[in-house]
Amino acid sequence: WHCGPPDMVCGTKIVPAEDLRRCRGQEDRCSPGPRHVPAAAARRAGRAAPRVGAGGTGPAGERGVCIREFQEAARRIFYDGIMERIPNTAFRGLRQHPRTQLLYALLAALCFAVTRSLLLTCLVPAGLLGLRYYYSRKVILAYLDCALHTDMADIEQYYMKPPGSCFWVAVLDGNVVGIVAARAHEEDNTVELLRMSVDSRFRGKGIAKALGRRVLEFAVVHNYSAVVLGTTAVKVAAHKLYESLGFRHMGASDHYVLPGMTLSLAERLFFQVRYHRYRLQLREE
């Protein structure tokens, strides 16, 4: 697998050790590009990631350990990226929800009407922001728990074995610094890009863009007609990233139910997300 521009980004792939043995001489389902045997891909990945490895040519047990290390690192990057959403959703995200702002202003006015106390009224916004933080944390931790018990629990099983799925890690100096996954939806011949995240210490270096391009290559090579994704990210970075990769914004919804949400009244009052859909059409159907 190549170390494409920028120079420090090495896209590599988590290669299941037993698949590597089984597939020797067969086509590599996940590889972009002219197709090649996984053993060769793994050798190149092994060179790209000397310390962590990616299913290199060592003994099978050793490769298994490498994969477990990759999965651990991938889960850590995913976890950190999602945890950043807590303050972003609680505070920054409020700007996207004018009706909630109005409701909070009415609550403050009501407090003043009832108590006639400026001090208590001033405490209302602080209390509301505290509740927003509490519920954002609760929902996002529940979401993380769902993800860490489904696809992210066993990346190898979930992404490397089914046809049409794949998982890549970006490796820098032998350390995993970014992740992305692809999952095909055969019913509409699209590939979904998901789990994009880059270690905060290595952002702004083009790592996410390189990972995104890898998913696009994967979709082209496997003849899918479009790449789609959905995101509840509040910060501009994720949106700029997808736009810079050529995705079109297809709309946003305030009624998205995040896995892990209970939709209780308190959650509705103090936790809101906006779900953005993006699509990159590769060819006409």
Ligand SMILES: CC(C)(COP(=O)(O)OP(=O)(O)OC[C@H]1O[C@@H](n2cnc3c(N)ncnc32)[C@H](O)[C@@H]1OP(=O)(O)O)[C@@H](O)C(=O)NCCC(=O)NCCS
């Ligand atoms: C979003 C994220 C993946 C970007 O990773 P990155 O490696 O820093 O991104 P890149 O360096 O590859 O930048 C790609 C593009 O995004 C844009 N971008 C990245 N960070 C930005 C920022 N802070 N502000 C504005 N634009 C930004 C740039 O315009 C760049 O395009 P360009 O090369 O044409 O200028 C990273 O910030 C992250 O992991 N965030 C937390 C998890 C997350 O939100 N993931 C997305 C979930 S859908």
